[in-house]
Amino acid sequence: MLSIQSLNKTYPNGTQALNNVTLTLEKGMFGLLGPNGAGKSSLMRTIATLQQADSGSIIFDGIDVFKQPEELRKILGYLPQDFGVYPKVSAEMMLNHIAKVKGITNKQERKGYVADLLQKVNLYKFRNRNLGDYSGGMRQRFGIAQALLGNPKLIIVDEPTAGLDPLERNRFHNLLSELGENAVVILSTHIVDDVINLCQNMAVFNEGKILVQGNPQELSNTLNGKVYKKQIEKSELENLQSEYIILSNYLRGGQFYVNIYSETDPGEGFEKVSNTLEDFYFYCINKKEEEVIA
């Protein structure tokens, strides 16, 4: 349904944010994982017609996004990373306005539609409060509501759960996965667990390139039996780095641990662990593109 071919973008300051990006996305939820500065937002803004690429093409359901941006906008729901609001307008008024712009002309229909959306994101009882008086999480939920206006067929959400409390995060996940039944949903996030829980497909993105694309569980499984952990002193880390492919280092109960990738049992106190998508993600980021095994 969404076909991205050989997309390139270099900003005027010389940063190459997209380097020959090619991706095909079907209906359902697609997770985009990558470190800060990988180019995720650049890709999303380009798909959302907010910026031009230098070369390449994006086709969604027969719409050529670069040649027919207006057509795409009619069926697009987009929640950017930094979502600004008009502070002196209530959520209900703002959604009503956006609904009008999106072509819902019947007043009664629009009212019901907006009320339904406000219920979905749990803001109905705050519908008359000015957006400027919303908390960060409430503003984010408003952003989600505006992205869902007009039954979009392509939904792009850039780190949508940042700032949501666990309950609201769950609620939003349920909503997103419902939407994924009828739309292409692209979810950019740093939360690896969200991708494994929600997405049928995903890509790891780094330095403007797609390193790997596939089903999260299948990608994760490619490291089965090859991830080992050990409790170490922090000072040992540098030495280990020269010997092993370090996937991650972290604290558990105040103790310092490393996870490493190894084809064979490294001994030396390392124990095999059941690996996660997070291990796979770090494996991709830490290895060079041509060495990723999946």
Ligand SMILES: Nc1ncnc2c1ncn2[C@@H]1O[C@H](COP(=O)(O)OP(=O)(O)OP(=O)(O)O)[C@@H](O)[C@H]1O
């Ligand atoms: N308007 C711009 N002008 C110049 N460079 C930019 C611009 N926007 C982004 N960049 C650079 O392009 C690269 C990709 O940035 P982008 O925001 O797409 O990454 P990201 O994966 O979304 O990062 P994050 O996870 O931190 O949001 C970065 O090096 C960034 O500094």
